[in-house]
Amino acid sequence: MDELILTLSCPDQPGIVHAVSGAIAAAGGNILESQQYGDPVSHRFHMRVHAAGVNDPEVLRQSLTRVAAILDLDWNLESAGHKVRTLIMASKEGHCLSDLLYRAHEGTLPIDVVAVVANHETLRPLADFYNAPFYCIPVTQQTKDSAEEELLGLIDEKDVELVVLARYMQILSDKVCEAMKGRIINIHHSFLPSFKGARPYAQAHARGVKIIGATAHYVTPDLDEGPIIEQDTIRVTHADSVPDFVAQGQDVERRVLSRAVRWHAERRVLLNGHATVVFD
Amino acid sequence: MDELILTLSCPDQPGIVHAVSGAIAAAGGNILESQQYGDPVSHRFHMRVHAAGVNDPEVLRQSLTRVAAILDLDWNLESAGHKVRTLIMASKEGHCLSDLLYRAHEGTLPIDVVAVVANHETLRPLADFYNAPFYCIPVTQQTKDSAEEELLGLIDEKDVELVVLARYMQILSDKVCEAMKGRIINIHHSFLPSFKGARPYAQAHARGVKIIGATAHYVTPDLDEGPIIEQDTIRVTHADSVPDFVAQGQDVERRVLSRAVRWHAERRVLLNGHATVVFD
Amino acid sequence: MDELILTLSCPDQPGIVHAVSGAIAAAGGNILESQQYGDPVSHRFHMRVHAAGVNDPEVLRQSLTRVAAILDLDWNLESAGHKVRTLIMASKEGHCLSDLLYRAHEGTLPIDVVAVVANHETLRPLADFYNAPFYCIPVTQQTKDSAEEELLGLIDEKDVELVVLARYMQILSDKVCEAMKGRIINIHHSFLPSFKGARPYAQAHARGVKIIGATAHYVTPDLDEGPIIEQDTIRVTHADSVPDFVAQGQDVERRVLSRAVRWHAERRVLLNGHATVVFD
Amino acid sequence: MDELILTLSCPDQPGIVHAVSGAIAAAGGNILESQQYGDPVSHRFHMRVHAAGVNDPEVLRQSLTRVAAILDLDWNLESAGHKVRTLIMASKEGHCLSDLLYRAHEGTLPIDVVAVVANHETLRPLADFYNAPFYCIPVTQQTKDSAEEELLGLIDEKDVELVVLARYMQILSDKVCEAMKGRIINIHHSFLPSFKGARPYAQAHARGVKIIGATAHYVTPDLDEGPIIEQDTIRVTHADSVPDFVAQGQDVERRVLSRAVRWHAERRVLLNGHATVVFD
Missing domain, CATH: 3.30.70.260 (ACT domain)
Incomplete structure (x- = not known):
């Protein structure tokens, strides 16, 4: 029962x-x-x-x-005990992937990582260590379409319920966004809507902000505009360089992403128009 | 309706x-x-x-x-629109009283301040400014009993529903605690259970903590041991002196106290044994 | 000595x-x-x-x-004991003004409030209570120029060293910005650069953010683009309405503004191009 | 140069x-x-x-x-580029160890992990994955002395400059504390001085706190009383159980510990009597 x-x-x-x-x-x-x-x-x-x-x-x-x-x-x-079948996508940076795999392994994140997909080989050993099936699907302008077909094939084959973009540096096509609507979570390394797009830490540094942040949101075809699930921030100072922002921001990113994934997996996140209701 | x-x-x-x-x-x-x-x-x-x-x-x-x-x-x-009939007690320091009166006056705190009671005259002008009836009831070892009678008389006469100790530096007797059980909120200027009793900022400074805090709790006969309603913290550094702790702590105290009072007044706080449930 | x-x-x-x-x-x-x-x-x-x-x-x-x-x-x-001669500008909302006057009065903010200027009469009693000279200078499209002359006259007459815009709802002309360059501090009720311009809380609510903030910055002719001195944030939830954002944001605004003013007055803020160095 | x-x-x-x-x-x-x-x-x-x-x-x-x-x-x-030769001690829980190893590996923590010592075999694969030499030194009442000899031998042999207790569940003897005075960092899973000793999360839950924390400090013979390097806190609610405290607290523990280790390794922490000066 x-x-x-x-x-x-x-x-x-x-x-x-x-x-x-x-x-x-x-x-x-x-x-x-x-x-x-x-x-x-x-x-x-x-x-x-x-x-x-x-x-x-x-x-x-x-x-x-x-x-x-x-x-x-x-x-x-x-x-209540259901573990959400999750496919994690990453590129070369492993801080979010490492964190998600660790938590899933420890049992504090109710997901079952059925696949890790990356466009580089860099993170294969990490996935291997946690016994998560690793698929390297490189993406170039020429192969983008076939890469997405391969991804959709994996999603289908593995009965994927949730896709997590754990600092995946490629933009998914509208087709994938639509196919997995409300079931793709991205971590953006800024406090949205500030600093959309590329190199948000460099943008933040140039503006001289005193706090940086990260935002986990559902992915929609409209880049960095999807419904926000969770955000958090951390103080920085004038003495912090862009690489310092990057290093300290990683802590916030993985914290925000893991919370968003946990809440989604525990069915605490409901879509409410362009926003979310989070019963935390 | x-x-x-x-x-x-x-x-x-x-x-x-x-x-x-x-x-x-x-x-x-x-x-x-x-x-x-x-x-x-x-x-x-x-x-x-x-x-x-x-x-x-x-x-x-x-x-x-x-x-x-x-x-x-x-x-x-x-x-839902009921304004809780509130008696605020203070001594000489006005940061919490000033904050509560301001919020009540602006309408962001659903209380009706029916009396301000202090054991010194210092804060009378502040109460006057906000048209809150001010009663100076000095307390000495000799007059403690009669002072409490006067207080209980006021509570009765004014139909007081809530007593707020806004940095009131006297200890209420068990009799008053019992009479208003679950309806007296105190702000203690430490992150309880650390640094109970007197001069918590000096205690915190001596211990070399990196964070100080404040705690709003219901008052019970057991000093600083009542059910906690709200807490918050703020970072300090080695360069902060005890007076710096005091000055920066005031911000946290008034923030924590006003939240606790608001939640209580909005009936968001329920007693659960020795703890509270807060539906914020 | x-x-x-x-x-x-x-x-x-x-x-x-x-x-x-x-x-x-x-x-x-x-x-x-x-x-x-x-x-x-x-x-x-x-x-x-x-x-x-x-x-x-x-x-x-x-x-x-x-x-x-x-x-x-x-x-x-x-x-080190110098109190900065400060002129505070406000409109109708008093939470920042009340906070600054209280702190100056208590001695935790090293400023001497030599004038309060508002474009409405609303806040006169508050200024009076703290014995701060109050000047109502209404601003309409027709009177904007003469109002600014009056302001500049006051700044001159009172040897004003710092102007604080404590939720002053008018935009200062380039002339005033230049005259007091690096000596006008504004509080903007958003986490800049998000939600510049009017009604930032409504903008934030529409975007479904999970955190709101406030930003204190030096005023430049470029609206909401001046060097940032301090920022802070507070969590909100899906259950918070725009008025809730406003009420909770007020806490952050006054906290951020008073910190920025204190740091400026203690000469802890140095301009570094378009950013600030804050020796806190 | x-x-x-x-x-x-x-x-x-x-x-x-x-x-x-x-x-x-x-x-x-x-x-x-x-x-x-x-x-x-x-x-x-x-x-x-x-x-x-x-x-x-x-x-x-x-x-x-x-x-x-x-x-x-x-x-x-x-x-400035010196990597501190570090020995990490742990028991069965790997969240702090995993975090430190990851950061050292990524280059965001300037330490060289020359040994991982644990009193259980559980974490060997994790150490292996990061190529950190793993030593299992079980501790029983009978073997405590010889275990410490083995530890001191390793410290000597590997020129260890820093020992990090990453949720190591044994108490070091005064001899080791003295030998490595000011060079052993422990993470305690409470906001010290609250909840010293065993099972701090259970203690915190019983007290009904609204915020939990973690404290990184230098180890002295006086348990949980050493100079504090860093602390941080996280909000909890009435709905959180002791296991929820444990799971959420892990985030704070590893964040606090990694900061303390980084600051120590960057020579930002100086002892000042019973407290620390942290030039962050």
């Missing part, structure tokens, strides 16, 4: 919590933790429930299907 | 959310925001609901009374 | 510290605290010295004049 | 900076960065200088020896 995570979004209206909690109670379930949020602007209602004691998830699923038809729910029901 | 805040605690059991949301739905209410937490150790369940559209709060009150009897609820239903 | 603060900037070259510390030692001075920074990109060297025991500042001043001629120093020597 | 780091402490007195900068200038050196701090309580003066362009370090060394005799300097002169 598994613990379950239910997430849902729907137009706001009276009676949602009552209907949903009724379905759970009828299935013998007990609510361990629950959070709701009704957006007063978009009038969308969002909810996450962590329940235990449900005798038969199938019965609950049927009740929820009935409720969903009435209340127009987008909903998902998942075992 | 007012917005309402419902808070409740009870033994954990299936069906709580369903029963409560049912009562709200039956009264025509719509849940704007809701948070729950079931403590896996103490098996107490805690909930806060912000609802709108309830036609008749009295009807809801009756339904909740029935639910409470069945589920053994401690509960409270309050208008 | 006063303590002194010496600040200087010059082209980087060997022997600067030796020459400067020699002048101080020759005048009987002892260095209490000193910081240096040589920018490896611009090749400018910056230094701040806090010295005690100088018998005759005039003798030191003469030695430094000789050193300055050789090493091409921009330098300034000031009594 | 190497860059050099000079650090020194001495009784405070006029002329120190002048004498030291004179020695550097006479050796052709240019000061890139320099920081001083005179403790007004202990009357000790501390200084760190980063210099370039010194033609002959031996000449500088001779000048400094002369200055040291006059001013009673404790001083050290080191190549």
Whole structure:
């Protein structure tokens, strides 16, 4: 008898919590933790429930299907212990990849790393060490299309549920973005919307900022404009050079990315238009 | 048709959310925001609901009374716009008092300051400026008992719901602590449980810490041991003297205290044994 | 026998510290605290010295004049206890003004508020309470020029050394910016360079950020582009509305602004091209 | 022609900076960065200088020896590029070890890991992956003495300059503490002086704190009482269990430890009685 995570979004209206909690109670379930949020602007209602004691998830699923038809729910029901099948993409820098693999290995990040894809060979030993299947798919202007086909093939073959861009220095095509909509997380090494695009630390240094940051967001075809999941910042001083920004920023990047991935994997992140609801 | 805040605690059991949301739905209410937490150790369940559209709060009150009897609820239903009748106590230092009065005056802190009590005259002009009734009740070893009587008299006369110790340098008797249990908030100028008692900044400086903090907690007869509501910290360096700690710590103190008071006033803080649940 | 603060900037070259510390030692001075920074990109060297025991500042001043001629120093020597003559500008919102006046009054901010200028009457009582001379100078498209003349007149008459824009909602002309170059500090209610211009909290909310911030910077004719002195940030969540951003952001604004003003007043901020060196 | 780091402490007195900068200038050196701090309580003066362009370090060394005799300097002169020969000790948990090895490998931490010593075999593969020589030295009550002999033998044989206790769960004897005084850094998983000793996260949870922390300090025979190098904190909520504290605390531990190790290795940490001066 598994613990379950239910997430849902729907137009706001009276009676949602009552209907949903009724379905759970009828299935013998007990609510361990629950959070709701009704957006007063978009009038969308969002909810996450962590329940235990449900005798038969199938019965609950049927009740929820009935409720969903009435209340127009987008909903998902998942075992709380489910490890999200994750494909991580990287280039040459390993700080984010190393961190994600370590956490997955230690069991503090509920993901199953089914593949590591990189456009260079550099990180193969790291993936090997953690027994994560490594695929080097080089990308040049000529091979970009075939490289993406190979990637989509892997996603399909491995039943990938989540793609994480762990400082992957290539831009994914709209086709891949669409195919995995809401399921690709990128880490951008700036406090967005400041310093989009290339070399954000150098941009930040040139502007003389006193704080640098990192942003984890869902990838959309619009570069660095996708819904933000998590951000964090760190102080810098006049004495820090661009390489110092890079070195210190790595700490923030991996922290922000691992939180975003954990929250996504624990189904704590719900899309709310162009923004996210994070039930942390 | 007012917005309402419902808070409740009870033994954990299936069906709580369903029963409560049912009562709200039956009264025509719509849940704007809701948070729950079931403590896996103490098996107490805690909930806060912000609802709108309830036609008749009295009807809801009756339904909740029935639910409470069945589920053994401690509960409270309050208008969301209610300003908590607050008595603030201080001594000579005005940074916390000034901050609370300013916020109350600006409307960002939902309290009504019905009295300011101090054991010195120093802060009278500040209270006057914000039109807060000021009472100077000096405290000496001889007058401590009569001073407390005067305080309890004021609390009674003014229907005081919350007492805030805004750097009040006297210790309240067990009698007052008991009389206002769970309704006295103190700011202690250290990151508890480090540096209890007197002169915490000097203690922190002597220990060579790199971070100082402040703690807002409910007052219990056990000095500096009450349930913690909020804490925050700030970095210091070797170059900071004790007076520097004091000056920089004031920022943290007033920030922490005002958050704790706001959360309490918005009914976001629930007691959970010796700790608090904060639905922020 | 006063303590002194010496600040200087010059082209980087060997022997600067030796020459400067020699002048101080020759005048009987002892260095209490000193910081240096040589920018490896611009090749400018910056230094701040806090010295005690100088018998005759005039003798030191003469030695430094000789050193300055050789090493091409921009330098300034000031009594450590000097209170900077400050004119604060505001509009209707008082959180920054209230904070600065409180700190100046308590003695934790080494400024002497010689005037408060606002384009509305709203904040007059606050200024009055702290005995700060208040001048209401309304600004309309027609009166902008004469308003600025009045301002410049005040600056001149009161020997103003520093102008602080404490949420002043008007844009100063290039003329004023030039006249007080490096001596006007503004607080912008965003984490620059994100969300320049009007209504930054609304912009931030629309973008779905998870952290908001504030930036204190020197004012230049280029709006929100001046050298940054200090920044800080605070976490927000999906449940926070634009008014919540505004209310919580006020805390950050006043904290950042008061730090920037304190550092400027303590001569800890040196201009380094388009950025600042902050010897905190 | 190497860059050099000079650090020194001495009784405070006029002329120190002048004498030291004179020695550097006479050796052709240019000061890139320099920081001083005179403790007004202990009357000790501390200084760190980063210099370039010194033609002959031996000449500088001779000048400094002369200055040291006059001013009673404790001083050290080191190549700026020197990698500190470091022995890391751990038990079964690898988050700190993994982080240090990764950073050393990437070149963002100026240490040379000459040995990893653990009282269990668990972490051998991790050390192997980074080519760090791994020594398993089990510790029981019976073998504690011989284990320490083995450790001291390794320290000697490998010319170890720094020992890092990266969540090593054994207590070192006074003998080892004395032998490596000021050269053993420990990470304690609480915000000291709160929650000394065993199971600090469980202690913190029981107290209901809202923030947890970690502390890196030099090891002295007095457990968890050594001079603090660095601390940091992270927010927790009522919904976090002890295992959640542990998991989230790991992030803070490794961040704090790596900073402390980096600052020590860069000679930024000077002992000042029972506290530290950190020129960061």
